[in-house]
Amino acid sequence: MEIIKDFIQGTPQTPTQNRFIVVHDTGNDKSTIDGEVSYMKRAGLQNQAYVTHFVDDKKVVQTAPSGKISWGAGNINQFAYAQIEMVHVAPDKFSQQVELLGQLLKQLCSESGIPGYFTNGTNNGIITHNQAAKYFGGSDHTDPDSYVISRGWTMDKFRGRISEIINSQSSQAPKPTQVKLEDLTLSVPFRAKGACWVSNPDGAIIYKDAELKEPTSQVVPFGSAWQIYGAGDGGIFTIGNNLYISQSDAVAKFSRGMGMGDYTGMTAVVTADDCYTQTIPEAGQAGVSHLEKGGAYRINRQSQDFKFVDLGKDQWVDTSKLNIVL
CATH class of the missing domain: 2.30.30.40 (SH3 Domains)
Structure with missing residues (x-):
């Protein structure tokens, strides 16, 4: 996938805390990607509003560096490794845009180490502007929900397809290398139970329930690490608020201090x-x-x-x- 670089001049070079990638839409059925990029380069700094990438159904244009602050979604800006605007395309071109967006997100997740699944802000991951506004504030936008729905997709279908693209395994990919659990290190909050690393090459499905009967469309990728908030006898790890994965998909280290009280x-x-x-x-x-x-x-x-x-x-x-x- 080619990324055309056409940067805005003079953007801040403040490093971000790389926790999220934000997905927007431009909100304009009549604009083109070239027109949107041209306007952003001309007016982005003056309006204190600009993003890092634009994508339509044919190409990706980068307008600001990833990993540096961009002004796109209120209070989440300082945590956003990248912010992407979906330029409006015709309904029959939307699936092509989703594929291209998925490939871009896959590359950005690989670069930043951000998990390749959608989040509401509780954990690191990909987040819509709508969820960023609700969770972090500083904005009242609800995109890209209405745009996605106007193209005949549900948000669940949209999020699910993006996650499939990001977490798909290339046939040329090397086989996973086995890692000894004692070689894995991570620091977690003092009173956390421990951490787990996804060991399933296909990733770990996130479930809504501790009985693992209600799978979501989200998959956390192979090799990613997660704090453990709970570990049940039923073979589950709790990695967030009502977010569960199977213990068969991960290896774990538990805090000796919490377990032994020392x-x-x-x-x-x-x-x-x-x-x-x-x-x-x-x-x-x-x-x-x-x-x-x-x-x-x-x-x-x-x-x-x-x-x-x-x-x-x-x-x-x-x-x-x-x-x-x-």
Whole structure:
């Protein structure tokens, strides 16, 4: 797939927190991709509104760099690796546009490590402008729902086909390489149960129910990692709010600290900008030393309520500002 680069000059180069790819539509049945790109290059910065890509049924044009902030969907902008506008095409060309959009999203997901399935914002993934506005605010747009529906598709069909394209396996793809579970590392929130890695080469189907009787059209890709919020005896991992995958599709590491009630010797990673040590493990104490975000420390002991850990001699830190390395 060729991506034609025709960049807007002078866009901000602020790196984004790569959690989402946002899908829009232009809202104009009479425009063309060339016209939309021309207008965006001329007026995007002045209007404080621009995206990174445009797609119709024939080509993809990139107007701003991926991984840098773009102004397309309100408060989600800082988290959006890319934002894509679907230019309106005739109903009989819409399926071709969906195929091209799917290929673009597949490439962008591969580049960024963002999961190739649609989300409402609870987990990282692809998100519509409609869901971004509802979950993050700063916008009242509802696209691309009405455009998709006007072309004779349901949103479930649209999301399902995009996920199929992204997660399809090429016949030329190499066979998966087996990875030892002990070689997998990830940090998770202090009180998380652990993490799982999708080991099924075809990905893991997301289910709506813990009995795995209601599959969705969403598939999380092979090799992706997910925090575990729950693990049931029925062979399920809970990876989000009412989001379940089968344990047969993934391998997992559980937090020894949570399981045994002892985090001593484990490694904590600072995840907050405002992380300070204090002399006693109680809320509301004055900070002593600032710990840089991303720093890793050995846990020496913990408070009885698990709300604080000691990272040195009486250097207590609030565990809500830390992740634990599995």
